[in-house]
Amino acid sequence: MLYPTETCQNRAPELLLKKTLVVLPSSILATYLLGIILPWPITLLHAVWLQGLIAALASYYLLHMPIWWAAIHLLFFPALLSASLILNLPAYWYLAGFITLLLIFGRIHRTRVPLFLSSQEAVDALAGLLPQDHQFKLIDLGSGCGGLACKLAQMLPHGSYHGIETALLPCWISKLRALLSRQDCQFEWESIWQHDLSGYDVVYAYLSPVPMPRLWEKARREMRPGSLFISNTFTVPSIEPDRCIRLDDFSSAVLYIWRMA
Ligand SMILES: C[S@@+](CC[C@H](N)C(=O)[O-])C[C@H]1O[C@@H](n2cnc3c(N)ncnc32)[C@H](O)[C@@H]1O
Numbered sequence: 085m086l087y088p089t090e091t092c093q094n095r096a097p098e099l100l101l102k103k104t105l106v107v108l109p110s111s112i113l114a115t116y117l118l119g120i121i122l123p124w125p126i127t128l129l130h131a132v133w134l135q136g137l138i139a140a141l142a143s144y145y146l147l148h149m150p151i152w153w154a155a156i157h158l159l160f161f162p163a164l165l166s167a168s169l170i171l172n173l174p175a176y177w178y179l180a181g182f183i184t185l186l187l188i189f190g191r192i193h194r195t196r197v198p199l200f201l202s203s204q205e206a207v208d209a210l211a212g213l214l215p216q217d218h219q220f221k222l223i224d225l226g227s228g229c230g231g232l233a234c235k236l237a238q239m240l241p242h243g244s245y246h247g248i249e250t251a252l253l254p255c256w257i258s259k260l261r262a263l264l265s266r267q268d269c270q271f272e273w274e275s276i277w278q279h280d281l282s283g284y285d286v287v288y289a290y291l292s293p294v295p296m297p298r299l300w301e302k303a304r305r306e307m308r309p310g311s312l313f314i315s316n317t318f319t320v321p322s323i324e325p326d327r328c329i330r331l332d333d334f335s336s337a338v339l340y341i342w343r344m345a
Contacts, residue, residue, distance in 0.1 A: 100149060100153065100193075101193045103143065103147045103149055104143075104149075104153070104157075106147070107139050107142055107143045107147065107149075107157060108139065108157075110142070111135050111136075111138040111139035111142060111157070112135055114135075114138050115131055115134050115135040115138060118134060119131060128165065129165070132161040132162045132164075132165045133162055135161050136157060136158040136159060136160065136161055136162055137158065139157035139158070139160075140154040140155070140157045140158035141154075143157050164178075184253075187251065187252045187253040188251060188253050188254065189251055190250045190251030190252065191250060192251075195250070195291075195292075195294075195295065196292055196294040196295070197226060197291045197292045197294065197295065198292070199228055199229075199251065199254060200228075200290075201228055201229065201231055201232075202231070202232045202290050202316055203331065203333035203334060203335075203337065204235075204333075205331040205332055205333040205337075206232070206290075206316055206331055206333065206337060206339065207231075207232055207235045207236060207239075209329050209331055209339055210232070210236065210288065210314065210339070211236055211239045211240060213286075213312070213314070213329075213339075213341070214236070214240055214243060214286060215242075215243075215285075216240070217242070218242065219242055219243065219244065220242075220243050220244070220285040220286065221243070221244045221245075221246065221283060221284045221285050221286070222236065222243055222244070222245050222246070222284060222285065222286040222287075222288060223245075223246040223247065223248070223279075223281070223284045223286075223287050223288065224245070224246070224247040224248075224288050224289075224290075225248060225276045225279075225287060225288065225289040225291070225299070226248070226249060226250075226276060226289065226290065226291050227247025227248060227249045227254075227255075227258055227271055228249060228254050228258070229254045229257045229258055229261070230247055230249075230254070230257060230258025230259075230261045230262060230269070230271055231261075232247075232288070232290075233245040233246070233247045233258075233262075233269050233271075234258075234261050234262065234265050234267065234269055237265060237267035237268060237269045238265065238267065241267060241268070243268070244268045245267070245268060245269045245270070246269075246270050246271075246272075246284070247269070247270070247271040247272070248271070248272045248273075248274045248275070248276060248279050249271065249272075249273065249274075250273065250274070250275050252273065255271060255272075255273045258271035259271050276289075276295070276299065276302075277298075277302070280306055281302065281303060281306040281307050282306045282307065282308060284307070284311060285308075285311050285312065286311065286312045286314065287303060287307060287311070287312070287313050287314070288314045288315075288316070289313075289314070289315050289316070289318075290315070290316035290317065290318075291315075291318060292318060293318050296315065296318050296319070296320050296321070297320065297321060299320075300313075300320040300323060303342075303344065304344070307344045308344065309344055309345055310343065310344065311343075311344050312341060312342070312343055312344070313341070313342045313344060314339055314340070314341050314342075315339070315340045316337055316338075316339055316340075317335070317337045317338060318340075319338075319340045320340075320342075323342070325340040325341055325342050326341055326342055326343050327341040328340055328341070329341070
């Protein structure tokens with residue numbers, strides 16, 4: 085699926101987080117004050133819906149956040165309350181849930197890149213583009229759980245595969261996979277922006293529209309002439325790829341391929 089590149093690039097991710105950090109406490113405070121001012125008693129159920137409504141209206145009309153954020157604000161506390169009433173879980177489960185999400189998704193509010201995995205069709209198409217009979221080095225930028233590199237290493241063991249990932253849990257899973265596969269696969273807990281791309285024949289990325297312009301600039305500066313830059317699904321605005329491969333997978337993804345000059 086192709087995402088609307090321009091609209092996503094113009095959004096400031098940190099701004100959305102900052103607005104949420106304003107909306108949440110102020111809507112809780114407003115609900116508390118209404119609870120004091122209003123002449124009739126407010127139950128916990130009323131309070132969570134009132135807070136949700138205030139937060140949703142304020143986020144949409146005052147802070148001009150996207151509509152889906154308003155929906156999240158509306159439903160967040162009611163969903164939390166329903167879950168705690170239905171499941172009756174102790175409070176530390178919520179903390180554990182939050183920490184687990186943090187470990188899986190890392191600093192997603194900054195990167196704006198969630199975890200989703202390349203399809204088997206993408207792996208097969210990529211394998212067809214790689215040298216079939218001589219050594220090469222490939223890096224997966226934002227390697228998730230390491231599946232792409234490990235599968236390629238099994239298909240083409242004469243290659244050398246590298247992955248870098250900032251989310252901790254996927255990175256640990258990748259390292260374990262590499263250990264068990266015993267192929268030439270290495271994974272590092274590192275940011276894309278800190279890693280030098282000059283040593284690779286193929287650079288693969290499956291990220292989101294947000295980092296693409298900056299990533300293209302980095303690839304242009306660092307990658308060797310003749311090496312391949314391949315992006316799954318997300319193109320670089322205003323830069324025509326040398327080749328596109330449409331995949332027959334669940335999202336009809338496209339591999340965009342640039343040969344670096
Ligand atoms: C869509 S997933 C792709 C996973 C894997 N490459 C694949 O194709 O199956 C993107 C991954 O990039 C990681 N990521 C996002 N920004 C990053 C950054 N600046 N440095 C390293 N990893 C990053 C995310 O944590 C996420 O796991």
